[in-house]
Amino acid sequence: MRLVIAKCSVDYEGRLAAHLPLATRLLLVKADGSVLVHSDGGSYKPLNWMSPPCAMAEVAPDDLEADEGVTSVWVVRHAKSDDRLRIRLHEILHDSSHELGVDPGLVKDGVEAHLQSLLAEHITTLGEGYRLVRREYMTAIGPVDILCRDAAGAHVAVEIKRRGEIDGVEQLTRYLDLMNRDPHLLTAGPVRGVFAAQEIKPQARTLAADRGIRCVTLDYDALRGLDDVTGRLF
Template sequence: MRVVIARCSVDYEGRLTAHLPLATRLLMVKADGSVLVHSDGGSYKPLNWMAPPCTMAELEPEDDERAEGVQAVWRVQHAKSEDHLRVRLHEVLHDSSHELGIDPGLVKDGVEAHLQKLLAQHITTLGDGYTLVRREYLTAIGPVDILCKDAAGACVAVEIKRRGEIDGVEQLTRYLELMNRDPHLTAAGPVTGVFAAQQIKPQARTLATDRGIRCVTLDYDALRGIDDADTRLF
């Protein structure tokens, strides 16, 4: 990655035109070819950018640009359109390049895979007498997150989300329709559904209830044993 701090102006031309007047900014040229223009505010979002595929050429300034104090020009051209950036550098305060290597990606805590594992370990969170059959129970239309049995021995399909929305309810509904055609799963009664999430939107809860699907709000910290909702003072 190349990191440049410079007094510069930036012009974008393509589907629209945009101009950033002369100011001190951070310019980032990434290994994937993208070029981003940042200010010291506005959080993470760049003021302007060019996403790959694109190419960058460093040019000598034209006479009128040189007369205005421009020392160098970057022209960033998108490979699949006429969109381009013209960055006019008036003064370079910092210019360095760094090899960052391959990034392993963001590892999130509390993602659905973690919730599934924890709920499988503490399946009685769903009710007394519940027992785990297996995680990732395969069906013809995809895997059900958890298949378990209730105290009466009837099968229960559990769909787990971090944020429970209508799409998740629809997904579980499709699983239930298919699983209830399997006599091996319905030997002790119809397969019922549990929609489990850390947060469940009201619309999803309403739809689930209307379809006979039970909603369970999961407390991630409690499942991990960090927090106990029953002994919490407030």
């Protein structure tokens, strides 16, 4: 990753146009090719960015830019569209590169990890006849929380979240796309998906339904055997 702190202005051209006037900003160039422009505020969101696939070139400023004090220009072009990010650097205050290595991925919090363990132990929560194949089933793009089989013997991939949002559905979609290309998993039909969480947002339910993914709301206390039936009216 390359980190540059510079006085710069930024223009985005393509499906939309946006301009950031001259100011001191943090520029990130990631190993995947993405370029992000950050200020010292606005929380985690960049002010502007270009996502991969894209390519960046450092070019000399034109005569007008040079007259305005620009010392170099970054031109970032998207590979699949006409979108273009033009960053005009007036002064570089810091420029360093760092090898971050392979990221191990997000480590689940205690509740998510415990939910996975409990659901694996009580896999019939998903339906009569379900049986566990294994937890943390590894794929080329990461581990699926639970791989199981339904009563008909078909494989089912289960993604578990404490709070189910659109990102989780997208994650499961990617797993399913990959797993449904593995003939060893298709002996009893296509791999289906279950998105399980303590709370599932309406937008996530809508997206899951559109992609043929079943949503299951998990009761943490019931899975732990702490559901107090005496305190209920029904």
